[in-house]
Amino acid sequence: MANEFNKYNVLVVESVDNMRATIARMLLQMGFKNVYQAKDGVEAISYLGSHHIDLVVSELTLTRLDGLTLLSHIQADLDVRPIPFVIISSIVEHSLVKQAIEAGISQYIVKPFTFLIFKERISRALNQPFAIHRQPSAVNAVANVSDNQPEAFSILVVDDDAVVRQSLNDLLRPNYQVTLARSGVEAFSICQRDPVPDLILLDIVMPELDGISLLTKLKDHPETSHIDVIFLSGEDSTHSIVKGFELGAVDYLVKPILPLELAVRVKNHVENIQARRQANQQIDQIYQTIKMKRDYAELLQNHLKNQLTLIAESATMIKKNVHHKTQVETISSIIADGSKRMKQLIDVILTLHTVEDDIYPCKPQKFNIVELIEEVMRVNLVSLNQRNLETLQVFDDTDIKVFAELDLSRSMFNVMFQYFIHTSPRGAAVKVIIQRTDDAVVCMFANNSAILESECRLAFERNTTESAIGNVRYGLYLASKIAEIQQLSIHLQSDSIEGTRLWVSMPTS
Template identity: 25%
Template structure:
């Protein structure tokens, strides 16, 4: 073992003390001496905040704070978020890996596991350090994906992948019977004494099951089982005692040593074969689950790398396109028709950029791994693009789309503290929803107000939200009256708003037959120091009764809030 491994500090979290000690012994057999142990997730989090660790190995069902909850807390904590985290589970629930992957797990281990499997998990976890949140550091080149694709292996040579049974008995006749009974379906190894059995169990290729006689010279079966449980390489191996000792005391002692079954001689071959077959099916299923976990984790990492590459390779060209289109629109030699067409192309480019960004950002927000780097965002500039695009997209509905502000004439619109990409996505979704829901020849009103510590944006359209979905309006996949609706627009708007420390709500006025979406985002600090304006009046007023200076997009390009 390398010096780097010897210097690792590992935290083991498991409610059951013997399991904690087995894992600690396995780690020590790998040369890792700095092992701390705790029985619950809450104490583990306190330890992590007090002292540095290189890896966490945690049971899914840790008390007080579960393994999944502990993982989510770690991924949401800036100093800890790249800490390798190995989840241990004894459950055969495929859905668990999907939850663990979403939370940013480094690797999964299915109990019981060998030292070799633990070593492999440690290697995987340490190699993926820093890749659980956002970019993996891949170069912006599609060929980079090849670095995570494993080359095809040569499968021409036959490999005996059958499960292995170790028969431990000093009787040649018993050995012969067991060989005839099991050799067709399993690899069968034999040990004529306890010392040899212990040696085989502690090799790098231990058996999957041990059939163990009790009455043997020098080292009896109970002593063999005790030695197996004391060594990390063999502690997990299941044992079935097959012995002439049929007393209740002997059976109880065998089970206290961790035996999964106790069969008395003389043995009925059919009964023994059935018991072994049933248990080996359980072992096979465990190995299959671990293999599926490994495959799904590898697939997830490949997908994450692909998304990073696509994000990098597409974002640059799209930003360039948007910049060029703005220059074209700013030119004074274009006809109105040309300006309209170029604006439509710009809107499409922004939509593509929004999709590229959301493919990774929304996923990280859902998983609790998004970290906001706040910057000043001009909501006016974003609303300008939104409204211009909406006018082109919904021109056939003959909507009157207005933008209003309570700021004095000539005063720039306030800036919010947030992320420009997320703000764009929020208002793009909400404005499109409003325009889709609005009846033809009606008005969609956008109002920007500066409050004491926030900026409030309201979007009002004719029509009301269906009563049956009002309580779930911001939940995932909730939609009504849209044959092609995904139910993700308001859901993503809520997540993106809350990720920027904002709030979102809606109001329905049956009297006015309107729906109003209300978004509040923190005011940027520079604007907070000298902002002008009073807290927003939240009384519900029908759009037709609003008397403000409005910028109306009818048949010409309008200069909106800047």
């Protein structure tokens, strides 16, 4: 099988020497043609000007010219072709990660990382190089990536003293999956298997291969360089402690070890490792959200273009039929409806960029919900006709007041109705129901057809697929966010007996 990486040249930009060397080793092991190294953004620009670079892997924070500034330089340089850009960082703050993704990075990898995660993300960056900023139509959905972690958190205890091994085993086994090794050689062999340990408790003084030498070997191998190591040693000299930390140990305990202290320190490191894994998954979710917002905005923009085309064609038809009053009135009505539809689309697009960040200035007021629903139905008339859908209106009254944010409610019902249009079978009847209850008004869309249980379960989730229904489902997710902002209750139910029902309860005061 041909190596998928051997035709690419990659540039690693990292200010920390040993981290830069580790990343370079990983890339070389993956089979990249050439791996160049730069210690900062300024040096990276020099490489980009003198070498053919196919991929940039950069730390976010650099001593000179940070990662995002380097990315901006590449994007602005007309002489440099678009290059996939991967950020590696220990920073997981949501706003900064989102800023990096929206700036156009291809992937964001949280330090420290496993070789498998690193390889998968690098491969994804090359296959889907410009996830947000460039070539947006070519993006595939970003899958949630787990860290391939075992069912229980795994700890490898390495000590040549059988009593120490057994006592640590007794202490840790109730909460962790514990493996014991009596020597550095045995421990290294264990670390070559899959899955590798999540954490190693390592004695320094051992025959054959001591702890310092073992840690050095682990850090030299891409598959094991990410493993957190806690040194356990009878040596309490400053030299030994400093040496351990220089090699990448995360902690150092001097024997004799207090069981409670060890348990607490292990627990803290386990939580840190799990937090890093969760951070990678959260970053995937940020990618997913930004991607879906963009996809849904593109869908709305296409609808907007269609309405503009319709209005332009109608204007031409008026010129041709200027002396036929009836036809002019009909065409004028089409233009008026198209204009209203455009306004609603623009409202939804504007809402899209505010509701998910919870920054929409909500100003509730009383309004006639029947008039609003009828307006939504009118502006979606073309879509209804295209799918040959009939609407049946069941209203308790023509003047039913609710207390909510008018513009948000308009956007919410618009995307709810669009969802129902796209999920109803062609030729079906869509019921539009507005009913008063004791303290609220229920607005419901219903038909006699059932949708899949999985579709019903995922309807309000962000995760979706590359499809028309996926984009419409994101609209329903947007509707749920609008409902959440207004503290409204939105529901979707479906079964083979009563069909599908999508409704929201709105207060009257």
